[in-house]
Amino acid sequence: xNKILEVNNVSAGYGSEVVLKNVSIEVFENDFIxxxxxNGGGKTTFLKxxxxxxxxxxxxxxxxxxxxxxxxxxxxxxxSNIDKKFPITVQDVVLSGLLSPKRFFGSHTKANKHKAxxxxxxxxxxxxxxxxxxxxxxxxLQRTFxxxxxxxxxxxxxxxxxxxxxxxxxxxxxxxxxKELNKQMAIxxxxxxxxxITSYVKxxxxxxxxxxxxxxxxxxxxxxxxxxxxxQIITHGKVPHxxxxxxxxxxTPNPK
Amino acid sequence: xxxxxQEILEYQFLQNALWASVLVSVAAGIVGSYIxxxxxxxxxxxxxxxxxxGIGIAYYFGINPVMGALxxxxxxxxxxxxxxxxxxxREDSAIGILxxxxxxxxxxxxxxxxxxxxNLMNFLFGSILTVTQSDLLMLLALDVILIxxxxxxxxxxxxxxxxxxxxxxxxVPVKVVQYxxxxxxxxxxxxxxxxxxxxxxxxLFSIPPATANFFTKTFKGMILWSIAISLIxxxxxxxxxxxxxxxxxxxxxxxxxxxFALAKLVSYTTMRVRIRTENxxxxxx
Numbered sequence: 001x002n003k004i005l006e007v008n009n010v011s012a013g014y015g016s017e018v019v020l021k022n023v024s025i026e027v028f029e030n031d032f033i034x035x036x037x038x039n040g041g042g043k044t045t046f047l048k049x050x051x052x053x054x055x056x057x058x059x060x061x062x063x064x065x066x067x068x069x070x071x072x073x074x075x076x077x078x079x080s081n082i083d084k085k086f087p088i089t090v091q092d093v094v095l096s097g098l099l100s101p102k103r104f105f106g107s108h109t110k111a112n113k114h115k116a117x118x119x120x121x122x123x124x125x126x127x128x129x130x131x132x133x134x135x136x137x138x139x140x141l142q143r144t145f146x147x148x149x150x151x152x153x154x155x156x157x158x159x160x161x162x163x164x165x166x167x168x169x170x171x172x173x174x175x176x177x178x179k180e181l182n183k184q185m186a187i188x189x190x191x192x193x194x195x196x197i198t199s200y201v202k203x204x205x206x207x208x209x210x211x212x213x214x215x216x217x218x219x220x221x222x223x224x225x226x227x228x229x230x231x232q233i234i235t236h237g238k239v240p241h242x243x244x245x246x247x248x249x250x251x252t253p254n255p256k
Numbered sequence: 257x258x259x260x261x262q263e264i265l266e267y268q269f270l271q272n273a274l275w276a277s278v279l280v281s282v283a284a285g286i287v288g289s290y291i292x293x294x295x296x297x298x299x300x301x302x303x304x305x306x307x308x309x310g311i312g313i314a315y316y317f318g319i320n321p322v323m324g325a326l327x328x329x330x331x332x333x334x335x336x337x338x339x340x341x342x343x344x345x346r347e348d349s350a351i352g353i354l355x356x357x358x359x360x361x362x363x364x365x366x367x368x369x370x371x372x373x374x375n376l377m378n379f380l381f382g383s384i385l386t387v388t389q390s391d392l393l394m395l396l397a398l399d400v401i402l403i404x405x406x407x408x409x410x411x412x413x414x415x416x417x418x419x420x421x422x423x424x425x426x427x428v429p430v431k432v433v434q435y436x437x438x439x440x441x442x443x444x445x446x447x448x449x450x451x452x453x454x455x456x457x458x459x460l461f462s463i464p465p466a467t468a469n470f471f472t473k474t475f476k477g478m479i480l481w482s483i484a485i486s487l488i489x490x491x492x493x494x495x496x497x498x499x500x501x502x503x504x505x506x507x508x509x510x511x512x513x514x515x516f517a518l519a520k521l522v523s524y525t526t527m528r529v530r531i532r533t534e535n536x537x538x539x540x541x
Contacts, residue, residue, distance in 0.1 A: 015344070051425045075425045086293055087475045088418050096415035100426050104412050132473030148422070158425075 001028045003064050004072075004156050004186055005050070010059035012049050018057065019045045023211040027156065031186040032178070034201035034217070036194050037229055041208035043190050047160055050188065051075060066155065071100070074154030074185070078161050079141050084134050090144050091116060091129040097148035112151075119147040122177075139166045146174070150181070157181065159189040163196070175200045260495065269385055270498070276387040277490035279395035280451045284460050285483030286402045287444040290437060292465035293475060294417050299336060301458040302351035304445050306332035306358025308454055311379055312365030321379065322394070322446060328358060329442035337438060382453030382505030384494055395447050402440060406479070413437070414475050451490070452505035463512040464489065470523040489515060 004027045013019040019042045027033070037043050048054035049061065051073055066072060074097070088096075094116040095108050108116075120126040123143040125136075133141060142162060149157060157178075163171050178187055179200060191197040198204065204214040212227035264270045291300050307329040314324025332354045339350040366376060378386060406413060412433065416423045420430045445457060452460050468481030493508030500507075 052427075053421060053424050071426070073425045075422055077419070077422060081421070082419065083295065086418050087289075087469065087473055087478050088414065089474055092414065092474075093418070096411075096418065096422070097426075099412060099415045099423060099428055101428060104428075105408060107411065134473070152426070 001030065003028050004031075005064060006062045007049070008060050008062065010049060010056040010061060012045055012054055012056050012058075019209070020049070020207070021210050022059075023049075023207075024059075025205060025211060025213055027186055027188070029155065029186050030182060031188075032182045032200070032202040033186075033188045033205050034197040034203070035188060035190040035205045035207055036192075036197070037207035039192075041229075043207050044160070046205075046207050046211065047158060047188075047190060051158060071152035071154045072156060074149035074152065074157040076142075076145050076149045076157070076159045076162055078164065079138065079145060080164070082133075082141070082145075084136075084141070086134075087132060089130055089132055090120070090125060090136070093133060093144050094120060094147040094151055097151035100152070115151060116147065119151055120144075123147050139170045142166050142174075143170070153185075155185055157185050157187045159187065161190055161192060163191060163193055171196075260498075269387075272387045272389065272392060273384045273494055273498075273504075274491075275392050276384055276395065276451055277494055278487065279392065279399055280448050280460070281483055281486035281490055282399045283395065283402060283444045284448060284486050285464060286406055286479050287441050288461035288465045288486075289468070289475065289478040289482050290413070290417065291441065291461050292469075293478070296441075297458065297462045298348065299333075299351055300441060300445060300461055302336060302355040303329050303333050303442055304449070304454055304457045305355045307442075307446055307449070308363075308379070309358035309361035309365075312362030312369075315376075316365040316369045321375075322391070322449075325379075325446045325449065326443060329446045330439050332358060333438045333442045334435070337435070378453070379449055380453050380455055381503050382449070382451050382456060384451045384490075384504035384508075385498065387450055391447070391450055398440075398443055398447055402444070405436075405440070409433075410476070417475075452508055453503075456505045456509050459509050459512060460486070463509070463516055467512075467516045467519045470519045485512075485515060 006027070007023055007025045010023045011018055011021050012023075023046065025033075035043055035046065045054065049056060052061075063072060091113075095112060098108075098112055117126060117129070120129055123146055125140055125143045125147070128136060128140060128144075133144065136144065146162070149159075159178075162174060166174065175196075178189070181187065187201075189197060189201065198217050198219060201217050204217060204219055206212045206214065206224065206227040206229035208227075208229050210228070212229065214223065214227070264274065291297055307325040310324035310326070310328025311321045312324075313319075313328075314321040336347065336350045336354060339345045339347075345353075375386075377383075412423075412428065416428065416430050416433050420434070423430050445461070448457060448460055464482040464485040465478055467485050468478045472478055472481050489512045490508050493511045494504055496502065496511070497504035497507040
């Protein structure tokens with residue numbers, strides 16, 4: 001297994017405020033890491049660090065060399081941060097995923113447009129290619145951004161809460177698709193929906209001021225508490241606490 | 257109509273004014289679309305007014321006021337960007353501070369300058385009929401730079417403007433591109449002051465793109481429509497200002513707003529008609 005990147009004892013924050021302390025994690029190809037944690041715990045800061053949008057105050061992030069023509073990151077941001085009135089078409093958004101310092105001149109090649117069309121076909125937004133993003137629904141917008149994240153064949157796909165604003169049908173399709181993509185690339189996914197992601201991811205990173213890396217997709221309420229990650233996995237009536245079983249779709253309360 | 261053509265051929269200042277409206281329309285169409293798409297209309301207003309500080313200082317020391325304005329505009333643009341990036345001051349507060357500070361500096365230095373500043377009103381309210389050949393050459397140079405940059409780097413400019421955070425993850429030099437565009441925006445603002453004046457300038461960069469947005473949903477379309485709308489607005493405004501003898505800047509802005517209202521009416525009516533025909537189809541089916 002090849003290592004893609006390594007975060008070594010990194011602290012980070014904004015101004016003089018430290019949000020994350022002494023974070024370490026190694027990401028290998030074919031990893032599928034679910035990032036969970038309470039709001040304000042530093043999930044977004046962690047992603048910014050990984051993606052190079054924020055520089056560490058302390059420690060270092062090491063990227064391992066890529067092969068010729070490879071891209072490191074495919075990034076799906078939270079769509080709530082996007083200006084939906086911006087005058088840009090769906091096809092252009094998808095093609096913007098190919099932007100890189102090497103491809104700065106000129107217009108899009110036929111091959112690139114073909115690739116964009118294939119991805120839009122897969123995501124079910126090809127018929128919207130020439131629409132402007134303001135005319136799309138939340139789910140369609142997510143699909144478009146997923147195409148943008150994938151078009152450059154990234155080694156590491158980073159998804160920030162991909163299941164917000166999407167319908168159940170797309171959510172299930174998305175997770176099945178991610179499982180398929182995981183054969184070719186590593187995936188890091190932030191989600192507030194702890195119950196659902198644990199049945200798809202391979203490992204779990206709990207982020208709350210620091211990071212606890214749980215190398216399994218099964219996690220109990222007690223473990224979460226010991227990681228200082230006060231999250232409710234799932235509530236079922238008056239059952240005091242619940243544990244996720246090794247099932248794909250169904251979640252049953254712990255018969256304790 | 258014939259007499260106007262004759263007068264244009266006869267008078268150099270009218271020819272200059274016409275050329276100025278063409279050159280300013282191109283710059284305002286390109287830069288205005290960028291400003292509108294990135295929601296920087298308020299920022300551009302701040303830069304415009306801050307540049308008055310440079311004009312005042314230039315008057316006091318007897319330098320070319322356009323140069324003074326240019327230095328102030330670029331410095332205030334970078335200052336706002338730097339303040340906002342450090343997140344210690346909110347961006348709109350930073351704009352508000354520099355907006356008023358620039359005007360205050362300008363007023364103080366104009367007041368301190370001995371004698372009366374005769375062209376001061378032209379800077380505040382614009383005077384397209386006093387455009388000089390050196391103004392035109394500077395505008396031409398700006399247009400050439402803008403067209404070349406937007407031609408060669410259209411996609412990177414579009415993509416970085418749309419989602420700078422994503423562009424950053426692709427190792428694109430986002431900050432460099434943004435600073436270059438901000439500097440060009442400041443230059444376009446300052447060189448357009450002569451035409452509409454500081455007080456009205458914000459509309460030259462925001463009304464045509466807003467009008468264009470009724471007809472097009474792409475960045476390229478917005479630029480081309482904005483240039484066309486600016487051309488019509490400045491021509492008609494210029495003629496009106498010459499004929500009726502009113503300030504050119506105000507005349508141009510009134511034409512812009514009338515065009516905006518008409519475009520809104522047209523887009524509203526076509527939408528109503530489309531909904532009605534679709535409803536009729538549904539009823540028939």
